[in-house]
Amino acid sequence: MAQRGLAAEFWQVPAVTRAYTAACVLTTAAVLELITPFQLYFNPDLIFRKFQVWRLVTNFLFFGPLGFSFFFNMLFLYRYCRMLEEGSFRGRTADFVFMFLFGGVLMTLFGLLASLFFLGQAFTIMLVYVWSRRNPDLRMNFFGLLNFQAPFLPWVLMGFSLLLGNSVLVDLLGIAVGHIYYFLEDVFPNQPGGKKLLLTPSFLKLIFDDPEEDPNYRPLPEEQPGMDPVDRQQ
Structure with a gap:
């Protein structure tokens, strides 16, 4: 029964959050048994010269070995990815996927300059940042120690990461x-010009996304009891 409950809860999670979170967990499980992080990390030389293109994706899926840092990242990834998908992106799955692609491409370009090997944590912070800016009046509590407005959450997480030695x-x-x-999605379009x-x-x-209904579509009237279909057409 417990397994049925977990399965039902899993399938109730929005599609993008479910897919990304599951991919991260499965990647970590694979590292424990089948592969090594050296097969996953971002390496431009191996990507462009040896065509190991999977590294463009897998470097966003590995958050390190099982431990406090992994579960902390998974908690924030799942929570804020789901709240975005169920909140400001509700009914806009394509736009949400496009945000993933936009963020992933930008991070990959910056990763080329900064020699970063894994970008999953940066991706999580991006999700947290977008959510926090779209919920500016929400009060947050961090482990019962700090109270602050939502837009400060990414900076609090950065400070916590620094305390952990990262x-x-x-x-x-x-x-x-x-x-x-x-800025490009929420701020600039609302500026003069x-x-x-x-x-x-x-x-x-x-x-x-579900196909949009044709505004000019006019359904046939429902058939009344006793009405002959030929009579309805006349």
Whole structure:
């Protein structure tokens, strides 16, 4: 029964959050048994010279070995990815996927310059940043120690990461990319003379979104009891 409950809960998670979170967990499980991180990390030389193109994706899926850091990252990834997908991206799966692609491409370009090997944590911070800016009035509590407004959450996470001895470069990258997306999507289009620059490709809408109803479509009236179909057409 417990397994049925977990399965039911899993399938209730929105599609993009479910797919990304499951991919991260399965990648970590594979590292425990089948592969090594050296087969996953971001390496431009191996990508472009040896065509190991999977590294463009797998470097976003590995958050390190099982431990506190892994579960901490998974908790925040699942929570804020789901809240975005169920909140401001509700009914806009294609737009959500486009945000993933936009953020992933920008991080990959910055990763080339900064020699970063894994970008999953930066991606999580990007999701947190976008969510926090879209919920500016929400009060947050961090482990019962700090109370603050939601827009400060990415910076609190960066400080916590620093306390754990991690480099803040990855967190800063996530904040930077998150801000670029937020500015282009939410700020610039609402400025005088501004316009929407991030346009979701139509093929993503065809794949992920339900087709829009034709406004000119007029359904036939329901058949009344005892009415002959020929009479209805006359």
